[in-house]
Amino acid sequence: MTKIKLLYLEEDYPNFTQGAIAHLVQQHFDLVQYQPGVNYNSADTVILTTFWRAKTPNTAWWRDFQQQGFRIIVDHLYDSDVDTGSRLIDPLMLELRCGNWLWYNSALTVTNFKYNQYQPQRNVQYSFLMLLNKIREHKDRVTQDLAPLLPHARWSYVERGRTFDDPGETNPKVIWHLYMNPEWYNTTAFSVVVESWMRSAVLLENASSSRTEVSEKIFKPIALYHPFVCYGSEGTCRYLQREGFETFSNLWSEDYDNILDDNQRFEATTAVVFDAVKNYSTGKFDAVTEQKLQHNKHHYFDTNIIHQRFKTEIIDVIQEFL
Numbered sequence: 001m002t003k004i005k006l007l008y009l010e011e012d013y014p015n016f017t018q019g020a021i022a023h024l025v026q027q028h029f030d031l032v033q034y035q036p037g038v039n040y041n042s043a044d045t046v047i048l049t050t051f052w053r054a055k056t057p058n059t060a061w062w063r064d065f066q067q068q069g070f071r072i073i074v075d076h077l078y079d080s081d082v083d084t085g086s087r088l089i090d091p092l093m094l095e096l097r098c099g100n101w102l103w104y105n106s107a108l109t110v111t112n113f114k115y116n117q118y119q120p121q122r123n124v125q126y127s128f129l130m131l132l133n134k135i136r137e138h139k140d141r142v143t144q145d146l147a148p149l150l151p152h153a154r155w156s157y158v159e160r161g162r163t164f165d166d167p168g169e170t171n172p173k174v175i176w177h178l179y180m181n182p183e184w185y186n187t188t189a190f191s192v193v194v195e196s197w198m199r200s201a202v203l204l205e206n207a208s209s210s211r212t213e214v215s216e217k218i219f220k221p222i223a224l225y226h227p228f229v230c231y232g233s234e235g236t237c238r239y240l241q242r243e244g245f246e247t248f249s250n251l252w253s254e255d256y257d258n259i260l261d262d263n264q265r266f267e268a269t270t271a272v273v274f275d276a277v278k279n280y281s282t283g284k285f286d287a288v289t290e291q292k293l294q295h296n297k298h299h300y301f302d303t304n305i306i307h308q309r310f311k312t313e314i315i316d317v318i319q320e321f322l
Contacts, residue, residue: 124283195232
């Protein structure tokens with residue numbers, strides 16, 4: 001049976017064409033680069049574009065195809081919102097989302113870097129690891145509120161000029177948001193994750209407007225055997241538990257995860273970090289915690305689970321649309 005063609009423009013950089021992902025897509029579809037002047041048939045060809053390209057449809061390369069009745073898939077996979085699903089923009093246009101995309105994509109990609117073979121060799125010298133990159137107001141506040149703890153922590157804030165002097169931080173060939181140096185984790189007891197956003201409460205008077213957002217940041221300690229405290233959206237820990245990961249309420253309170261108000265959640269998280277530094281700076285954990293760390297690592301890198309879910313949550317959604 002002839003496969004449906006997914007026609008894309010290379011400059012769009014759709015997720016399906018990337019090395020760690022493409023082979024999963026090619027089991028079901030042919031990925032075909034758009035060539036001007038070539039005749040394509042709407043019966044066996046579907047347009048694959050990106051959400052940023054779809055913001056200006058009148059100038060998009062696929063505008064003529066749309067007018068001819070071609071079906072269009074808008075790649076909106078790279079998004080931090082874990083609960084918003086795929087939707088039909090119109091009968092011939094699918095906005096493709098997957099709440100677990102950042103897990104699947106990061107795990108498959110960093111496996112190419114052999115991170116899945118990492119085993120901890122702990123030599124704890126710092127209380128916690130904290131990786132900050134882009135400037136955000138809440139990240140500035142984190143550095144202010146945790147200031148008494150930072151002299152004994154290992155932390156960076158790249159856009160504020162504080163780095164680890166690690167060549168990987170400035171190497172243009174390195175995918176920074178997926179880069180993890182095992183030595184950072186071996187020398188620190190746990191991670192303080194500061195997510196890209198802390199904006200769960202979009203409208204506090206309307207709780208239904210809240211949403212949980214995660215990034216690759218929450219998966220770095222999971223991949224490298226670290227317990228973690230997270231400055232992030234309401235429900236971050238709950239999301240991880242839902243998807244089969246362990247969190248660490250056996251070590252410290254995770255009540256902050258249920259606080260809708262962003263400021264109150266921030267303050268509660270700060271209190272937990274101070275408590276964690278006081279009680280767990282040695283990197284020595286009980287058997288329950290060690291089991292959780294091992295489970296998280298294996299679950300994160302479990303390609304059987306990822307491939308199965310990729311099929312169910314992404315490929316099957318496309319097939320139903322087609």
